[in-house]
Amino acid sequence: MATVTYDHASRIYPGTERPAVDALNLEVEDGEFLVLVGPSGCGKSTSLRMLAGLEDVNSGRILIGDRDVTDVQPKDRDIAMVFQNYALYPHMSVADNMGFALKIAGKPKAEIRQRVEEAAKILDLSEYLDRKPKALSGGQRQRVAMGRAIVRQPQVFLMDEPLSNLDAKLRVQTRTQIASLQRRLGVTTVYVTHDQTEALTMGDRICVLKDGVLQQVGTPRDMYDTPQNVFVAGFIGSPAMNLGSFKVADGKANLGGAHIPLTRTTLDAITDEDKGEITLGFRPEATHLVSEGTEASFGIRVNLVEELGSDAFVYGEMLDKEASEHISSGAGDAQVIVRVEPRNPPMKGDTVYIQIEDGQKHLFSSATGQRLPE
Amino acid sequence: MTAAAAPAESPPRKVGGARPARIVIGVIGAVVVAWAAANVFLALAYYPEWFFDNRLLMAVIGMIAGVGGAALLFYFVNVFIEGLPQRFSEGVIPYVFVFPSFFLLGLVLVYPTVQTINYSFASNDSTAYVGFDNYVAIFGSGEFWLSLTNNALWLIVVPAVTVVVGLVVALFADRLSAQGEKVAKSFIFLPMAISFVAASTIWAIQIYSPNPDIGLLNSIVTSLGGDAQNWIRVDTLRLNSFLMMVILIWMQAGFAMILLSGGIKGVPEETLEAARMDGANEVQVFFRVIVPQIKGTMITVFITVTILVLKVFDIIYVLTNGQASTNVIANLFFQELFTFQRAGRASAIVVVLLILVTPILIYQVRHYRKEAAR
Numbered sequence: 001m002a003t004v005t006y007d008h009a010s011r012i013y014p015g016t017e018r019p020a021v022d023a024l025n026l027e028v029e030d031g032e033f034l035v036l037v038g039p040s041g042c043g044k045s046t047s048l049r050m051l052a053g054l055e056d057v058n059s060g061r062i063l064i065g066d067r068d069v070t071d072v073q074p075k076d077r078d079i080a081m082v083f084q085n086y087a088l089y090p091h092m093s094v095a096d097n098m099g100f101a102l103k104i105a106g107k108p109k110a111e112i113r114q115r116v117e118e119a120a121k122i123l124d125l126s127e128y129l130d131r132k133p134k135a136l137s138g139g140q141r142q143r144v145a146m147g148r149a150i151v152r153q154p155q156v157f158l159m160d161e162p163l164s165n166l167d168a169k170l171r172v173q174t175r176t177q178i179a180s181l182q183r184r185l186g187v188t189t190v191y192v193t194h195d196q197t198e199a200l201t202m203g204d205r206i207c208v209l210k211d212g213v214l215q216q217v218g219t220p221r222d223m224y225d226t227p228q229n230v231f232v233a234g235f236i237g238s239p240a241m242n243l244g245s246f247k248v249a250d251g252k253a254n255l256g257g258a259h260i261p262l263t264r265t266t267l268d269a270i271t272d273e274d275k276g277e278i279t280l281g282f283r284p285e286a287t288h289l290v291s292e293g294t295e296a297s298f299g300i301r302v303n304l305v306e307e308l309g310s311d312a313f314v315y316g317e318m319l320d321k322e323a324s325e326h327i328s329s330g331a332g333d334a335q336v337i338v339r340v341e342p343r344n345p346p347m348k349g350d351t352v353y354i355q356i357e358d359g360q361k362h363l364f365s366s367a368t369g370q371r372l373p374e
Numbered sequence: 375m376t377a378a379a380a381p382a383e384s385p386p387r388k389v390g391g392a393r394p395a396r397i398v399i400g401v402i403g404a405v406v407v408a409w410a411a412a413n414v415f416l417a418l419a420y421y422p423e424w425f426f427d428n429r430l431l432m433a434v435i436g437m438i439a440g441v442g443g444a445a446l447l448f449y450f451v452n453v454f455i456e457g458l459p460q461r462f463s464e465g466v467i468p469y470v471f472v473f474p475s476f477f478l479l480g481l482v483l484v485y486p487t488v489q490t491i492n493y494s495f496a497s498n499d500s501t502a503y504v505g506f507d508n509y510v511a512i513f514g515s516g517e518f519w520l521s522l523t524n525n526a527l528w529l530i531v532v533p534a535v536t537v538v539v540g541l542v543v544a545l546f547a548d549r550l551s552a553q554g555e556k557v558a559k560s561f562i563f564l565p566m567a568i569s570f571v572a573a574s575t576i577w578a579i580q581i582y583s584p585n586p587d588i589g590l591l592n593s594i595v596t597s598l599g600g601d602a603q604n605w606i607r608v609d610t611l612r613l614n615s616f617l618m619m620v621i622l623i624w625m626q627a628g629f630a631m632i633l634l635s636g637g638i639k640g641v642p643e644e645t646l647e648a649a650r651m652d653g654a655n656e657v658q659v660f661f662r663v664i665v666p667q668i669k670g671t672m673i674t675v676f677i678t679v680t681i682l683v684l685k686v687f688d689i690i691y692v693l694t695n696g697q698a699s700t701n702v703i704a705n706l707f708f709q710e711l712f713t714f715q716r717a718g719r720a721s722a723i724v725v726v727l728l729i730l731v732t733p734i735l736i737y738q739v740r741h742y743r744k745e746a747a748r
Binding site for chain 2: 052053054073074075076077079080081083085087088089090091092100101104105148152
């Protein structure tokens with residue numbers, strides 16, 4: 001067990017100008033499950049591979065516990081990794097795959113077998129120990145890859161999108177299995193995914209990356225409730241947050257028919273660089289329908305209603321054509337998504353009036369994208 | 375019954391019945407085409423003046439008659455088969471189409487093999503049977519046993535060394551830059567393009583020449599203070615045989631390298647990374663992860679070179695013609711047949727060679743089937 005520390009760690013791939021990972025500062029607590037999440041190309045896998053020792057660190061340091069491992073070979077770091085495509089040794093049986101690290105370490109045969117069998121029992125693989133990876137299903141291979149990691153009893157687990165090759169149903173099952181296994185073993189884990197749902201459900205803390213730069217680290221609740229910038233606001237949550245560029249006037253944020261009051265603190269935080277604009281966001285689930293003319297409400301023309309049983313989502317655009325150009329959501333530009341009562345959803349073509357619930361709006365500087373105080 | 379049981383004479387014929395007209399056309403067409411093509415070829419051979427003694431014209435006509443004749447022949451055969459009742463024709467089609475190739479294979483491979491076995495029991499001019507006399511003679515001759523042991527030596531050394539050299543070169547070429555790899559591989563592959571006779575001559579003169587001003591080996595030896603030797607005549611510990619093996623290895627290393635390099639590139643990079651994280655050093659990664667995964671390619675190269683070695687002739691023929699204890703089976707057979715005019719003994723030697731090769735061929739076919747099944 002150990003902590004993991006990234007200390008201004010950067011990686012610049014040869015022949016590129018921009019760092020793939022730019023001065024990453026991050027502390028992972030002992031026994032913590034930390035999820036690195038971000039869109040493709042954000043540097044999350046590179047960060048993980050730097051910790052694994054599979055990528056060079058061009059500047060800064062990486063520590064496991066108190067030990068500086070920046071220039072230590074992967075084989076001497078005492079960490080185990082689960083690869084996206086599992087990277088099982090095709091010529092070895094499941095048992096040999098799982099016991100390979102112990103065999104290399106020169107452990108006695110009896111101990112290897114005992115530890116492999118223990119891990120196999122945990123992962124429900126006991127009856128497959130003599131098979132080759134080729135003869136296993138995708139889910140079983142994934143478990144073998146997990147088994148290979150836990151047999152080692154390493155200081156840190158690294159997982160690089162281990163669920164992305166599974167079908168949707170199995171992914172949800174395995175997600176909870178991995179999370180509970182990690183809680184039970186108590187091994188510090190760094191987990192990479194591009195799926196924010198995975199991040200929210202599995203992580204003790206989440207770290208959002210974009211273009212190699214750390215955006216925000218926090219608990220899933222922090223990320224959802226108080227995203228620190230526009231990117232995190234749009235990335236975390238499903239469906240994604242509605243984000244609009246509003247004009248500030250008369251102490252209100254105005255866009256088309258919408259006039260949303262702002263607090264004194266917020267107004268004071270707006271600078272000249274914002275050019276009288278503010279980015280206002282609200283989650284689809286943080287709204288309710290009101291009658292026309294209610295204060296701080298605005299109208300939406302319904303384009304599509306998505307009924308999921310437990311929820312219904314209205315996809316629509318603002319009544320004012322020009323205003324609708326300035327708002328976007330997970331469904332694309334000029335689209336607003338709103339969650340409505342599933343028992344009685346509006347029809348396509350209807351006009352509905354919505355109000356953002358109190359304290360549920362997110363305000364960001366339009367110049368810097370940073371969160372503004374309320 | 376209903377309309378389905380229409381009278382047999384009505385225009386829409388019953389599906390699957392015989393069609394005598396097609397059978398007749400097919401048979402007549404096939405015979406005419408075969409007769410015409412045969413006549414064209416005979417004319418090309420016996421009456422070149424019909425073609426104005428123009429070789430180019432004759433070649434073009436020959437090609438048209440050959441390719442076109444084959445196509446037409448298959449067409450008429452097909453017409454014939456389609457004229458047969460359907461349940462017949464479906465079973466017959468594959469055999470009819472593979473028959474010509476089987477016939478040609480039989481003509482150029484099976485027939486000579488049978489004849490050789492036949493002649494091995496016959497006199498030197500193949501006019502009378504002499505029982506096992508030829509076999510008694512060759513097994514009683516020192517030269518034959520010398521050739522057998524030489525062949526065994528070649529078999530033990532050349533395939534193994536070729537695979538190892540190819541593997542080493544492939545590994546190092548893999549580490550070069552893309553451009554460097556291309557250049558290096560081209561140079562190593564170059565000897566493959568040279569004929570055995572040319573390569574043997576180059577080595578005989580440039581490397582092994584007794585004159586230290588010409589031969590590289592002697593120039594090295596003399597510059598180190600040694601005496602120039604006629605290396606190719608030094609049969610102490612069969613040194614000259616080993617020197618000739620170097621030529622074959624030099625020629626085949628490129629072939630081995632190309633195949634093995636492809637194999638190495640096919641090994642998933644992740645399995646190497648996984649092994650490194652499992653604590654394996656580079657030597658362990660190579661022997662426990664790379665080699666097992668390219669075993670199939672290594673066996674393929676090994677078998678191919680083995681068969682080549684069994685047939686090795688040109689190198690010995692050019693350098694020593696089997697003198698100075700360097701004789702091998704293929705060269706011995708050549709001498710018996712063409713120098714001593716003893717067809718019986720020559721055939722017996724070839725039969726022994728055939729018996730030695732057969733197990734390797736069987737293994738090779740099995741290996742390829744197993745590869746194909748994967």
